[in-house]
Amino acid sequence: MSQADGVLRRRPLWSLGLLRSEIGMTFRRWRTLALLAVLAGVPVLVGIAVKIETGDGGSAGGGGGEGGPAFLSQITNNGLFLVFTSLAMTLPFFLPMSIGVIAGDSIAGEATAGTLRYLLVAPAGRTRLLLVKYATTMTFCLVGTLVVALSALLTGAVLFPLGDVTLLSGTSVSFGEGLLRALAIACVVALSLIGVAAVGLFISTLTTSGIAAMATTVGLLITVQILDTIPQLDAIQPYLFPHYWLSFADLLRDPVYWDQLQKNLGLQALYAVVFGSAAWARFTTRDITA
Amino acid sequence: MPRNEPTEGTDEWGGERSPKRRKAVRYGVPVAVVGVTAATIGLVPAFAGVGSPDLPKISAQDLVAKIATSDVQQLSGTVRISTDLGLPGLPGGVGAGAFGGDGPSGGAQGEDGASASPQNKLMELASGAHTLRVAADGPDKQRVSIVDKAAEYSFIHNGAEVWAYDSGSNTAVHSKAADGAKRGSHHGPHQGRPEGLPKDLKNATPQDLAKEALKAAGDTTSVTVDGTARVAGRDAYQLVIKPKQSGSTIGAIRISVDAENGVPLKFTLTPKSGGAAAIDAGFTNVDFAKPDADTFSFTPPKGAKVVDGDKEGAKAQKDFEAGKGFKGHKGMKDFKQGPDGFNVIGKGWTSIATIKGSGQGLPSGKEQDAAGDAGKFLDSVGDKVTGSFGSGRVFSTRLVNALVTDDGTIYAGAVDKQSLIAAANAAK
Numbered sequence: 001m002s003q004a005d006g007v008l009r010r011r012p013l014w015s016l017g018l019l020r021s022e023i024g025m026t027f028r029r030w031r032t033l034a035l036l037a038v039l040a041g042v043p044v045l046v047g048i049a050v051k052i053e054t055g056d057g058g059s060a061g062g063g064g065g066e067g068g069p070a071f072l073s074q075i076t077n078n079g080l081f082l083v084f085t086s087l088a089m090t091l092p093f094f095l096p097m098s099i100g101v102i103a104g105d106s107i108a109g110e111a112t113a114g115t116l117r118y119l120l121v122a123p124a125g126r127t128r129l130l131l132v133k134y135a136t137t138m139t140f141c142l143v144g145t146l147v148v149a150l151s152a153l154l155t156g157a158v159l160f161p162l163g164d165v166t167l168l169s170g171t172s173v174s175f176g177e178g179l180l181r182a183l184a185i186a187c188v189v190a191l192s193l194i195g196v197a198a199v200g201l202f203i204s205t206l207t208t209s210g211i212a213a214m215a216t217t218v219g220l221l222i223t224v225q226i227l228d229t230i231p232q233l234d235a236i237q238p239y240l241f242p243h244y245w246l247s248f249a250d251l252l253r254d255p256v257y258w259d260q261l262q263k264n265l266g267l268q269a270l271y272a273v274v275f276g277s278a279a280w281a282r283f284t285t286r287d288i289t290a
Numbered sequence: 291m292p293r294n295e296p297t298e299g300t301d302e303w304g305g306e307r308s309p310k311r312r313k314a315v316r317y318g319v320p321v322a323v324v325g326v327t328a329a330t331i332g333l334v335p336a337f338a339g340v341g342s343p344d345l346p347k348i349s350a351q352d353l354v355a356k357i358a359t360s361d362v363q364q365l366s367g368t369v370r371i372s373t374d375l376g377l378p379g380l381p382g383g384v385g386a387g388a389f390g391g392d393g394p395s396g397g398a399q400g401e402d403g404a405s406a407s408p409q410n411k412l413m414e415l416a417s418g419a420h421t422l423r424v425a426a427d428g429p430d431k432q433r434v435s436i437v438d439k440a441a442e443y444s445f446i447h448n449g450a451e452v453w454a455y456d457s458g459s460n461t462a463v464h465s466k467a468a469d470g471a472k473r474g475s476h477h478g479p480h481q482g483r484p485e486g487l488p489k490d491l492k493n494a495t496p497q498d499l500a501k502e503a504l505k506a507a508g509d510t511t512s513v514t515v516d517g518t519a520r521v522a523g524r525d526a527y528q529l530v531i532k533p534k535q536s537g538s539t540i541g542a543i544r545i546s547v548d549a550e551n552g553v554p555l556k557f558t559l560t561p562k563s564g565g566a567a568a569i570d571a572g573f574t575n576v577d578f579a580k581p582d583a584d585t586f587s588f589t590p591p592k593g594a595k596v597v598d599g600d601k602e603g604a605k606a607q608k609d610f611e612a613g614k615g616f617k618g619h620k621g622m623k624d625f626k627q628g629p630d631g632f633n634v635i636g637k638g639w640t641s642i643a644t645i646k647g648s649g650q651g652l653p654s655g656k657e658q659d660a661a662g663d664a665g666k667f668l669d670s671v672g673d674k675v676t677g678s679f680g681s682g683r684v685f686s687t688r689l690v691n692a693l694v695t696d697d698g699t700i701y702a703g704a705v706d707k708q709s710l711i712a713a714a715n716a717a718k
Contacts (some may be wrong), residue, residue: 024558070440073458074593076593078593088440088581110304148620164592166591168440170588170591170594171588172585172591172592250437252439253435257423257437258572270323273320273323274327275320278320280316281316281320282318
């Protein structure tokens with residue numbers, strides 16, 4: 001924990017220091033590293049599985065490309081597609097689950113450990129502490145996504161050929177542009193997670209048990225994901241935060257189809273504002289006893 | 291106040307107010323955001339509806355003529371189609387199965403890469419909501435892409451070359467456009483053959499739906515102009531087509547026509563039974579500038595499987611003629627006589643297709659989806675009906691009803707149950 005230097009007027013620097021110490025502490029935790037290791041392991045496993053499956057020259061998915069995850073059939077042609085496949089596989093569950101753990105832990109974890117009141121004794125203000133916690137969670141969103149993407153890129157480069165990228169529309173672009181699109185996709189995936197991060201942060205302010213907050217966030221994620229697949233509920237589905245998650249694939253069209261991407265980012269921003277302000281309302285008015 | 295209340299000086303909310311009130315005010319923020327959002331979502335479409343543009347009056351005749359003479363060759367845009375025909379959800383393979391044979395052969399088809407075959411995609415359009423991107427530059431260059439979740443099905447027609455590319459299976463189907471005319475007279479199970487596709491897939495755009503609807507117009511139809519609307523950011527007249535015949539299941543067809551160039555921008559078909567539109571196809575954005583020449587060029591990507599659509603079509607035809615494709619269906623041995631028994635009773639909106647003897651039938655035009663489906667679910671759904679013709683089952687969807695008598699004759703059409711029974715009685 002960073003020491004307050006007690007100088008009230010040096011707020012911006014102080015808060016940057018707080019952010020830095022928070023991020024440092026989060027990423028030094030064993031559980032964070034374990035989460036990142038799991039995330040990095042997914043692309044490796046997928047890559048090896050596809051390699052073994054197609055080792056005798058067959059094509060991935062055996063023509064049933066529609067059954068498997070998106071882009072799976074393309075991996076053998078171009079290792080870069082492992083990035084898209086891995087992101088498409090981790091985005092529905094692994095990534096938001098790890099975000100849920102980090103976000104759920106952010107405030108409630110401090111309360112469990114009994115360190116929250118000491119954090120608040122420092123003249124940082126609750127609002128700022130909350131912002132720092134949220135910024136830390138969002139940093140993890142970005143890092144987690146990049147870990148998946150980089151691990152997939154390395155695995156793909158080792159196991160499969162790289163080259164021109166075939167877009168969904170059937171047009172080919174150079175590998176460089178493919179890489180740029182992959183980077184853009186990673187950013188969109190990271191931004192897709194800010195909604196669930198805000199929900200997790202809000203839940204984290206409700207309880208003093210870190211485990212309860214994590215479990216609730218992940219449970220909520222699963223519930224919402226199930227609701228998103230029930231056809232009878234299509235009236236509410238456009239407002240569920242995972243609804244447009246797979247829209248990142250629209251960046252692989254030619255020309256790019258922006259409609260769903262915009263809806264996704266707008267929805268995530270809405271969730272961030274609503275649950276962020278709810279977390280603020282809760283955190284700044286409650287009695288901190290632990 | 292507890293010692294660790296928010297630090298004074300970092301907080302604009304003074305300590306004067308009671309904690310309770312402060313709490314209420316703060317919780318008001320997320321509630322207000324939700325409220326404003328809900329209001330925006332609820333009101334924006336309402337406002338958009340109010341904004342019907344002020345256009346000079348036009349008679350229905352002139353508007354129909356405007357559509358007919360519309361000479362827009364170049365456009366690109368996004369089309370949103372939602373269909374609710376009241377069919378059970380169609381998994382991708384069912385359509386192919388109903389046309390090409392039962393499970394086993396349908397499955398085999400899927401395995402040899404024909405999941406890229408256009409007919410499957412066409413069947414998918416018959417249910418649910420889909421987004422299409424269309425581009426056209428004259429009669430020789432068209433591109434239609436079905437935008438799916440993390441996948442895309444593109445169909446490109448450029449001069450003599452016709453390509454279909456399915457990103458899901460990374461398969462490209464290639465065929466020559468010129469060949470289409472030779473076998474053009476054949477109808478039915480070959481609907482989906484690649485060379486037949488330009489017409490079929492294009493039928494999904496508002497223009498072609500509107501043309502079909504107007505073709506049916508005659509003395510059995512009332513055509514009126516009903517105000518104006520804004521569609522895809524363009525001013526449009528609304529043309530309403532209503533069948534005059536009482537037996538029809540079609541309530542009304544509403545076509546929004548671009549006020550400037552007469553291009554139909556939106557097509558909505560509501561069944562007489564009410565409820566949501568059965569077919570709703572419209573541009574969500576449209577641009578009448580010449581599309582990039584690149585749009586229509588296609589080279590099969592490296593590593594993609596290329597299927598020769600002409601050969602596949604020929605093979606399918608051979609299978610069909612040998613009756614192989616239908617071995618799974620009961621009574622299909624009689625099928626070869628099928629086309630002779632095909633007949634249309636009545637005219638206009640209430641015309642009823644009849645197929646004598648037993649058979650799946652050769653449903654024509656727009657009924658093909660529904661009737662093929664009805665065959666599939668023959669034994670599980672349908673109401674028992676009796677009349678002087680004997681007895682049979684009626685299969686209903688929101689638009690198309692079909693009566694299958696016990697001797698295997700099929701009466702199908704966009705008409706209500708009574709009309710079907712009357713037709714069957716009259717035929718006896």
